[in-house]
Amino acid sequence: MIEILEWLSDNGQTVVVLGSLISAISTLAIAVLTVFLWWENRALRKAGSEPNIVSHFEIHSGGSGAVDISLSNVGKGPAIDVSFTILADPDNFRKYDIKISHDKDRPAITLIPQSEKFTFHFAIGYHLVYPKGRDAKEGIDPLNPFTINVKWKNxxxxxxxxxYLMDIMQFDDLPGIFEKPPLLKIVDSLDNIGQEIGGLRKQANDLRELVDTTVIRDCALQKTMGNPVNKS
Structure with missing residues (x-):
């Protein structure tokens, strides 16, 4: 103990310098930690208040087989002046019965509030895997993946x-997505019935043009033209 005291007495200046150095290092470390914590808290506050728009497909809940595109605000703040651009091969898009024009300039959507979305109809599901005029027996030929660019402000x-990459084949092998919905099957059946009735009506009109005027005393079948028939 006496030796330690003697050493401290002989090296007092050195001890003071070392103490000051250690204190300075500690102060610097605390300052760095404080700045780091401030930065992290700022980033967390920012992440907790910024809007974030995500583009994605949605299946319409009405049972019509419709596929929609939604712009969902999954962030924590309102999204202002939201606009989107579809980046796709125009020749490929024209092959399918798609309900939205991919190359049209549109005004921005004024506001998508927090946890809300903007949804619009894109196409009927089976129209996205069968090009126009293609028979289902020939197999599917799906729409190529395309990109949607979304812009917004806080x-x-x-x-x-x-x-965002949009690939319709994310629904591949899911029952009902790429099949013709029951309501459209009913409409097709009614159309077929209407065409058949239209054919029968024409045949009936053709028959009405000649009227059988044969009487018992006639030795041959007698036909007389009936009233004019409107064939329009």
Whole structure:
């Protein structure tokens, strides 16, 4: 103990320097940690208040077989001036019965609130795997994957932009998605019945043009033209 005291007495200046150095290092470490915690808290607050728009497919709940596209705000703040652009091969898009024009410029959507979405009809499911005029017996030929670019702003005017790959084959092998919905099958059946009735009506009109005027004393079948028939 006496030796330690003597060493401290002989090296007092060194001890003071070392103590000051250790104190400075500790202060610097606390300052760095404080800045780090401030930055992390700022990032968490920002993540908790910023809008985030995601583009995705949705199956319409009405049972019509419709496939919709939704722009969902999964963030924690309102999305302002939301716009989207479909980046696709125009020749490939024209092969299918798609209800939205992929190359049209549209005004921005004014607002998509937090936890809300904007949804629009894209196509009937089976129209996305069978090109126009293609028989189902020939097998599917699905729409090529395409990209949707979405842009929006936060409440302070900061701009965001994200690209989302849209691939209809994410629904492959899921029952009912790429099949003709029951309501459309009924409509097709009614159309077929209407065409058959139309054919029978024409045959009936043709028969009405000649009227049988044969009487018992006639030795041959007698036919007389009936009233004019409107064939329009």
């Amino acid at each position: 409440a302070l005017g900061k701009c965001y932009s994200k690209n």
